[in-house]
Amino acid sequence: MVLTDLGLPGISGEEVVRTVALRWPQTPVVLLTGWSEQLKAEATRLEGVTQILGKPITLQTLATTLAAV
Numbered sequence: 001m002v003l004t005d006l007g008l009p010g011i012s013g014e015e016v017v018r019t020v021a022l023r024w025p026q027t028p029v030v031l032l033t034g035w036s037e038q039l040k041a042e043a044t045r046l047e048g049v050t051q052i053l054g055k056p057i058t059l060q061t062l063a064t065t066l067a068a069v
Contacts (some may be wrong), residue, residue, distance in 0.1 A: 017049055028069040030052075035064060
């Protein structure tokens with residue numbers, strides 16, 4: 001499993017997701033972002049993303065998500 005932020009220094013989270021999807025297509029990817037509501041509202045589907053979590057995140061939400069994927 002890969003847990004990554006959308007905004008990263010030197011590389012975008014989208015690029016990380018694309019790379020993982022190409023190299024390890026069965027690997028679940030959870031994307032953390034402060035833009036989760038916008039992504040969900042626009043029905044933006046990032047290929048390879050298993051779940052989008054909005055920041056700030058609680059430990060309970062993280063634990064539930066990790067158990068689910």
